[in-house]
Amino acid sequence: MANWKISAFGPKVVIRAALLAHEGAEDWDWDIVLTGSEVAEDRPDDWVLQAYLPRKPTRGDKAAITALFEDEVPEFQIQQLPDADWVSESQKGVDPIRAGKFFVHTPEFSPSAEPGITSFTIPASQAFGTGQHATTAGCLRMLTAMRRRGLAPRVVADIGTGTGLLAFAALDLWPRAIATASDIDAVCVGVVEDNAEQNGIPLGSGPGALTMVVADGMDDPLLQARGPYDLLIANILAGPLVELAPAFARAVPSGGSLLLAGLLETQEQAVRRAYRREGFRLAARLVNGDWSILWLRRRSGR
Known part of the structure; x- marks a missing residue:
């Protein structure tokens, strides 16, 4: 099965607004996994939205992603990924978070060994990005x-x-x-x-x-x-x-x-x-x- 990725680069405020719109999309196709992150640590205002699909993007797929943007729609970059690689790609850069007494990580990371800390395993496609x-x-x-x-x-x-x-x-x-x-x-x-x-x-x-x-x-x-x-x-x-x-x-x-x-x-x-x-x-x-x-x-x- 072919796996594909759509990337959209834009200002932080634009990408985060799109991710927020995704949270409220009741009819979203959950085969499309979205992530969002900074392009680089020294460029905190430059972000990228990435959409991972288990198929070649259709016109409907691209329209659904386009609809997440209000006025400023970035240009999409579309590429095919190696087989079965899209899940690991979607989790790249998803580091564990420590918040209060909790340590939240994806399955690829180990639980915290720190005393008194509770670790939870949550897949990246659900909890992050x-x-x-x-x-x-x-x-x-x-x-x-x-x-x-x-x-x-x-x-x-x-x-x-x-x-x-x-x-x-x-x-x-x-x-x-x-x-x-x-x-x-x-x-x-x-x-x-x-x-x-x-x-x-x-x-x-x-x-x-x-x-x-x-x-x-x-x-x-x-x-x-x-x-x-x-x-x-x-x-x-x-x-x-x-x-x-x-x-x-x-x-x-x-x-x-x-x-x-x-x-x-x-x-x-x-x-x-x-x-x-x-x-x-x-x-x-x-x-x-x-x-x-x-x-x-x-x-x-x-």
């Missing part, structure tokens, strides 16, 4: 900080879980929690199940296990029945975060916590306003690259 790894790392750091500050949730939800990574991290920090993960994309069910098996995360409905559902936001009977949630995690996008503020407020009791990410620092105030109206206050924030990660707590009496 999508423009969201900075928010994921930020969430891992914030979850670690929450634990250190004494947060002890008994019921946890990870909305828009993708790979399941943040739900895995929550169960590592709070091993007796009842955890639910959801995503709007049914493909994520198999992804989460495979990653859970790879990382020794039990699946099930009891304490210390993870239940996976397919849901648009909070619109699922099981997701609603398993609440209210002491901790609700949502690493998605700024627009959906604003829209979901009322639903999240209904799912989080007084004193409960939200961990919100997927929003650019420039979008932070709009998101915070939406949640302030629902009775949440800022407990902590951090900025990782261009991205804000917010810990919000619901005021008592709401």
Whole structure:
């Protein structure tokens, strides 16, 4: 089978906007694996988007990638790769990340030997190269900080879980929690199940296990029945975060916590306003690259 790569070079802001658009593309062909990175360490504003395909790119494939760009569409460079080489190529330059007490790596790397560190194995095509790894790392750091500050949730939800990574991290920090993960994309069910098996995360409905559902936001009977949630995690996008503020407020009791990410620092105030109206206050924030990660707590009496 022939394997192909499409490369598109452009400014950091253009490539990252395309990667962000990819995150929100509900009808994306998941045979097309996207990565994005700096061209070179001494050229931090020059980026490249690379798309790996198990076939010669069709007109539809090129149109789908073109649609990720708004105004400025870079010129595409298309090349055929040696057989079975596209997976390893897509993972080049994907170094492990250390965030809080967590070490996240692809299968080609070994787990961390550092005491007190939890390692998770996540394939590069799932966890990295999508423009969201900075928010994921930020969430891992914030979850670690929450634990250190004494947060002890008994019921946890990870909305828009993708790979399941943040739900895995929550169960590592709070091993007796009842955890639910959801995503709007049914493909994520198999992804989460495979990653859970790879990382020794039990699946099930009891304490210390993870239940996976397919849901648009909070619109699922099981997701609603398993609440209210002491901790609700949502690493998605700024627009959906604003829209979901009322639903999240209904799912989080007084004193409960939200961990919100997927929003650019420039979008932070709009998101915070939406949640302030629902009775949440800022407990902590951090900025990782261009991205804000917010810990919000619901005021008592709401």
